[in-house]
């Protein structure tokens with residue numbers, strides 16, 4: 641494994657971050673394909689053996705059970721100071737707003753619950769999961785700063801935002817002397833590259849770490865269409881929602897990934913992640929099987945030539961925003977979020 645600094649923090653993170661959205665009680669959340677605690681522990685154990693020290697979960701994942709499984713596995717398998725644990729908080733609910741719970745109080749409640757779920761007294765990175773149009777950014781930043789000052793969070797990160805939102809937030813934080821966001825977890829992979837317009841150059845300018853999610857397009861960049869259909873491929877309505885509309889145009893890129901994988905004698909996962917590793921700090925890669933994390937870890941040792949990188953990039957055409965980012969606008973402020981409700985709705989159809 642290789643390691644690097646996470647943006648302007650002193651966290652030393654593995655170049656692969658283990659995405660923990662696939663861990664948790666399958667009966668208690670938005671995903672029906674998540675794995676139980678015993679299997680979670682096996683995968684985290686293997687991740688640690690491979691040198692993966694960076695773990696990404698969220699309070700939203702399977703109603704906090706992902707945090708619980710991750711926390712207990714790390715307690716049993718590692719020294720707390722040897723791992724970098726990231727978790728995320730959700731926007732304020734309508735009930736909280738009506739009951740006068742401020743953004744600051746909301747963050748305090750959320751981090752206390754996450755720390756309880758994790759069985760930890762701090763998280764290394766506390767992530768603003770998605771832009772909350774109903775809560776002033778000052779209140780969010782003040783709440784996050786209080787979490788840092790109290791020692792409950794070492795650093796803060798942001799996810800699912802536009803570059804202008806991050807720039808605005810960090811400018812306010814700087815003016816107020818609050819903690820600034822050191823990382824951004826956006827949706828970025830070979831078949832979804834909209835982050836390259838504004839976010840990638842902005843983060844380079846500011847030394848903010850990019851830790852993109854769905855680095856393998858939820859498996860689409862790991863296998864040819866129809867190959868090894870999995871429980872997740874069949875049941876993950878949320879990923880279908882993100883990728884089905886552009887599947888035809890994306891297949892050209894996926895074919896090129898496959899072609900280069902054959903040429904190098906490696907997996908498609910390794911090629912897809914080797915490309916992304918030339919752009920970002922640490923991709924967040926979902927693992928629900930031992931071979932998933934093995935493939936991801938191997939990617940750090942694969943170097944593609946400039947011609948190969950260009951060959952992978954050449955067929956891309958701009959994509960409409962998908963998933964959480966498609967909802968990131970003021971007129972959706974009163975809507976329940978697609979991430980928390982949408983996939984269930986899709987599944988029910």
Ligand SMILES: NC(=O)c1ccc[n+]([C@@H]2O[C@H](COP(=O)([O-])OP(=O)(O)OC[C@H]3O[C@@H](n4cnc5c(N)ncnc54)[C@H](OP(=O)(O)O)[C@@H]3O)[C@@H](O)[C@H]2O)c1
Nearest residue numbers: 659660661853854855856857858859862870925926932935
């Ligand atoms: N901030 C956010 O809003 C947000 C949103 C989504 C995800 N995330 C984070 O990002 C993480 C990753 O997201 P994701 O799971 O959607 O995307 P992903 O990493 O793009 O996809 C993971 C899937 O790819 C396949 N895969 C992984 N490694 C493989 C390997 N070595 N060989 C073959 N197939 C492999 C598996 O699919 P099969 O199971 O079908 O085999 C696996 O479930 C999550 O766990 C979560 O931590 C954050």
